Each structure stands twice: as C-alpha cells, then as structure tokens.
Amino acid sequence: MRIELITIGDELLLGFTIDTNGAHLARELGAVGVEIARRTSVGDRADDIAAAVGDAIRRTGAVITTGGLGPTSDDLTKPAIAALFGRPMRFDPVIYAGLEAMWAARPQWGPMPAANRQQAYVPEGATILENRHGSAPGIWLEDDTGRWVAMLPGVPREMRGMLADHLVPRLTRLVASAPGGDVVVRSRTLRTVGIGESALAGLLGDLADGAGGLPLAYLPGTEGVDLRLTARGLPAAEADERLGGAVALLRARIGRFVYGEGSDDLAALVLAACRERHLTIAVGESCTGGVLGARLTAVPGSSDVFLGGVIAYDNSVKESLLDVPSAEIRAEGSVSEPVARALALGARARIGADVGIGVTGVAGPGGGTPEKPVGTVWIAVAGPGAAAPVAVQTRRTMLVGDRGEIRQRAAQIGLDMVRQAVTTTPA
C-alpha cells in the first residue's frame, strides 16, 4: 500500500521547526507494509492544504496529515479537508464534553479558552480518533470509493501516541485486506562506523550497488554510514529471505565495521555489552563537553552501567577532578594523546568504574592550528580488566563537519572503541 504524507504548518516552511514526525511515521508504517510515496509540507493556508491533499488523494487515494488541529486560529486542516470532501462541519457534543472534562480535571489550567471549542467541530460523517495524549482529537474521513484522509495532531508526542492507538491497527487491517496485500516493502539497514562511503563501496566491490538483486543505499551521518537494502513488491517471506541473504553477503565483506542493524543505537549496544559483563563506565570529556554522557544517559536504564563523569572543559578541572598532570598539558597541549589517556584513566579511577573514556580535541570553529587543525580529536579508552598498569587504547582522528558534527562523531568513535575493548573481554 502506498500513501502520501502531508505535514501542515507555516513553521515547517519557514524553517523554525525540524520535522521529526515524518521520519517516525515512515518507520512505523513501513513496518506494517505501508510505503510513503511522497511527503509534502504546506503552510497554514486553507487553499494550500486543500490543493496538496487533493493532489495526493488523486495519486494514491490514501493520505495522512499532521498538524493544524489545535485551538489557535492557524489550525485549518479540518475545515479545508472537509470542504475538499464536500462535507459540512458539525459540532460534536461528545468531543466538547471530553474537553470540558479535561479542563475540569486540571484546575491549574484555569477555565477552558473559548478557542478550544473549535476543536469540537468535525467534518460530517468523520470517524473521531480519540486523543489520550492531548486535547485535539484526530479525524478519519473516507469517501464512498474508499479514499481516505487521516488527520493527526502535529505535536510529536501526541502524533506518536495516536499513530500507535489508531492508525497502525487500522492500516494493518487495510493492508491485509487490500488487493496486492500479500506483497510488502521491507528494508534492512547495516550500521557502520569508522569508514567512509567511498571506502565502503570499494570494499564491497561488485556488491557496491546491491546484493541478491536488492538495491543498496548509502546513508552517511554523524553516527557513521548506514547501508540500506530494500525489497519491494515481494511476499513477506520471500522479502525476508532475500534480505537475509543480501545482509550475509555484505557482512562477509565489511562485517568488521558493522556495529548494528536498523535503529540500533551504539550507546545502547555498549551499555548492554557492559551489563552482560558486569562492567561499569565513566567519562572524562573535554571537547565533547557532555555529549558523550548525554548519549549514554539517553538510554533508559543506563544507570546500572554508567556511573557518571567529569566535563573537564577548563584545564583546571582536568587537573583538580581527574588528576591530569599539569606538566603533560604544558608539554603536549590539552589536545594530545597523553591528556586523552589521563582523562580516561582519571575518570576510571576517580569514579571507580571498569572503563574510562577520555576525549579531547578541537571542535572549532576557532582554536585550530597548523599542527592541530579543527577536527583533530584524541580519544582514549582505559580498561576493562584488572591488569596493572591499566590497558589504554588511544586513537587520533581527523573529523569533518561543523562543531556539532565533530562532537557527535567523536562521541560515536569513543563508544565504538569501548565496544571493541569490551567485546574482546569474555562475558
């Protein structure tokens, strides 16, 4: 099944909001065999909304919209699409009672603003999609020929909840009952780190464009290069088998750079590998300034493995909290192998962890020199293992991108070094 996605809101066109809804919808729908054929963003103008939804309905007969359902005056999705379907708007007393109950239960919100009453108007004949995650209900509107538009709120948390509550079950049933409902679009993605796009293509050789008849896409980002294989128009079992065979072919050539699949998060994998081995982690961050700790603590339940760290931004903090010798900073500069090593060892010792990670570099845009240009980052991993002296791996990397990208790439490489150090220790 192919559908179109239309995201609505001036903020999407003016560039003040990064649209994360589209990516989430695409992943969740793809998993149930629904392919997004096209994505469109339009502003808060009834004509533009109606034109975009009309075009999409003519192409695919199946459209999901996000945004424009709230109580403010720029929320025009429902009336625009009702007009397109030739349906008048009707006041729904059940929705209104629900809004009143929501405000009654939250006296701290004060009285319900008059504008919220607008949320109780819906196109005639529409199915209401209850919103347990906010105040704007969703709408499912379908014509006599089975063409449909599903309208969801634009707030990511509400959209995600309503997708799971309503659309995924509905579309799963629709896909199964549709003509051609026995074929799917499936993909598998190998996540690599520590190697570039061209070098991967070189190692892959005759598999660089695809494997087992499935096309291969290269998706570079700050977490590495993802390699995505896609099977289209095959029955589910055959798609899975073909994808499995192709993945095996790719892994045989580039397996040492592959840390995971799909949406695997390297931080979560590192935490799991440490947990299995009863190992704990501490960080000593200079140029990443908290990014590495934030990556690890973004994972729910990380607290049994990640003990904490020191953001040793100023050299005085490197010395006072992580025992980096001031002589080493003077001799080699704070961006150097001995300082990275001392940050890792200091974090490990002061925090009492099995593994310490140290990161120091020039994230830019200023601060570069001919010897240490912007992008120069030293990363060290101390431990695991009880041997004395503690085993320390160090790596000097030259990272590309802006300040944010360099910091993200540095954190990812630090995590990969931990993965390698830990997985060579028996569980």
Add this chain to the structure above:
Amino acid sequence: MRIELITIGDELLLGFTIDTNGAHLARELGAVGVEIARRTSVGDRADDIAAAVGDAIRRTGAVITTGGLGPTSDDLTKPAIAALFGRPMRFDPVIYAGLEAMWAARPQWGPMPAANRQQAYVPEGATILENRHGSAPGIWLEDDTGRWVAMLPGVPREMRGMLADHLVPRLTRLVASAPGGDVVVRSRTLRTVGIGESALAGLLGDLADGAGGLPLAYLPGTEGVDLRLTARGLPAAEADERLGGAVALLRARIGRFVYGEGSDDLAALVLAACRERHLTIAVGESCTGGVLGARLTAVPGSSDVFLGGVIAYDNSVKESLLDVPSAEIRAEGSVSEPVARALALGARARIGADVGIGVTGVAGPGGGTPEKPVGTVWIAVAGPGAAAPVAVQTRRTMLVGDRGEIRQRAAQIGLDMVRQAVTTTPA
C-alpha cells in the same frame, strides 16, 4: 518570490534520516525575501523526481532540489530533470579534471572509483555550481521562459556551503529584479520559556491571534513556546515597521517570559550575560546526564565562561565528587530539593565557579512513584555573588514528554534560572 523545495532520497521517505536541510534553506532564503511555498520529498526514482519537479515548476517556475547528485547508482536527480527540460546529458571535462585533482590531492582515498565519473555528466546548457565542500557539483538549469531548477547536494554541510556560495547571491539578484521584487515576506519570533501555549494566549487576550494586523503563530517545543509574527506582501521598510510595532505590543503583555528573538539560543545568551559580568559557570547533572553541559559547550567560545561539571549519575559520584551528604540522599531521596541544592553548591565549590547549576529528576520511562512521578525535576542555581551563605534558587517542575524531551526541558529551565539569577546582578 515563491519557490518550491524538493528533497530527494529514499532515506527521507523510509524515515532513516531526519531532514534538516529544509529548515536551513527556509531560514536562509526567507532572509533574502524568498518564500518556500511547498516542500516535497520523493524517493530515488526518476519518474517520481520528474513528476514532483514538473508539478512544482508549473506552480511556481522556481525549484530547488537537494540530494541525488552523488556517485552512487541511486543518484538520479540530474538525468531526471534533464529529461523534464528536454536536455541531453553531456560529459563535462572540466568537472572531470576537478574530480581527478581532488583524488590526486588525497592519496589516502586511493584511486577514484569509476562511479564518480558519473558526477561529470551534466544537462546540456546547465550552469555548473562549483562545490568547494565535496565532490558533487551543483547545477542551475533554466529554460527559455526563465523557469529554473537549482540542484544541490543532500549532504547538509555541502548543501549549506553551496547555498551561501551560489544560491543566496543569485536569488538576491533575482528577487531585486523581479516584478513585485519590492515586497517581502518577513517574520519575527519571540522566544518564551516557562509558560504554556494556552496560558500565553490567555495573557495576550485580544492579541492572541495577532497584533497590528499581522497573524501570530504558536510554536511549542522543548525550548519553550515561540511566538511568530509574519508580514507578507509589504515593502521591506513597512514590513519591518509593522513587525516592530507588533513585537512591542506582545512584549508589553508577556515580556517577562521572553528570553530572546529569532534563533537566539538561551545557552548562548546565558554565556554572554555571564561573560559581560566576568562570571563563570559549573554544572552538577544527575538526570540530564550531560545534556546541560552539552548545551553550554555547543556554543563556540564557551570555554571562557563554562569551566566544566560533574555528571553525577550514580549516588556515589554525587557524594565523592560533589560532596552531596549521603544522609540527605537517604532522607529525601536523590530527586529532592536538598540534593539539587547540594549538586549546585558542590559543582560551584569543587570547580571554583561563580554559578553552579544542579539538576536531579525522574526522566523516565521507569523510576516514577506516586510522590515523584516521571517528569518530576528539581533544579537549583547557586550564586552568583560572594555572600555567605551562597544564595541558592530552587525550583520543582513537572515536565511533560518522553525521556529526551524531559531532559531538554530541564536543561532549558536550568539555563533560564541562571539567566534570571545573573541578570539581577549588576554588570
């Protein structure tokens, strides 16, 4: 001038990439008076690319594409659009020589892959947009009637560079010379924190939908609610004057919640306010786990104000590196006012900063209790000022959203508390 933006790549439809190019393009183009009327994403299929570009060209006569210019086999933008314009593809020896030179200068890349030769083919009559930031040149293709398509690479760093190098100067000239080139689309955005969308609308009263004849949009996010006023179709001077008047009306009602305008970053504003007063900052982070440090160190040049911090995730780290009394953790739990206070005071004292920020909370999804549900966060700011005992502000907040959103919101509120504490100290 109204244009359409078309982003190309299966990864955008499959949800494995968050599209940040669109937002950047919109902001940069908006600043020179170019409005994005519609954004479309299509996959790596020549038919879909040609259909989307064709529709857009018919609507506006002006299109920017990103993506699909690379050397891999899924990069189909140039031939698809060449066919749409009825132009054959021609080999360009100058581009090819440039590619050869790029590889010759980087022996570590190995020999140039044969696939990169494809990047030297361009539509007949096209203008080449040199790419100083990567290997894929951009293309400007225009027909006899002045309708044009500009093709940029999809890699964000390259796209941004080429936008600045080529498109902004070209479009600035086009806008100035176009009929109606004397009117613009301009907007101003007030950034608020610490108050919700409905409450803002309530305070604004009769200005809730707009001010001075300009419509007002509410853009909630983890950094607070942004309020955007937009002036369309006015001469630049009049647009600026109307916007200035409307901003003054809004500020008069809700000014105490406004921390900045446009793309102002609260972390950057806090750093600037501290710099002006010769104050330094340290953090003691529990539930935010590095997010607050990362916010501050994301700002170039933050090192003169931000000294560092401790990610005190495990209670042992709170005690050993920040001197949080274990008796307080036992008595009140680690998510409590005294622990937040001790984190702030400990970070300030141990790191020797003027201001210490402490954050402790339940970011979820697990760990909530009836007394301290998920979203409960205590934030404390110690200092500035030399008074003994040190002045400490504390706040208990109930934050909504998922784990990531709660952590981002907590960091933003911590920064706002510093802003308020610092700006009451004379410079």
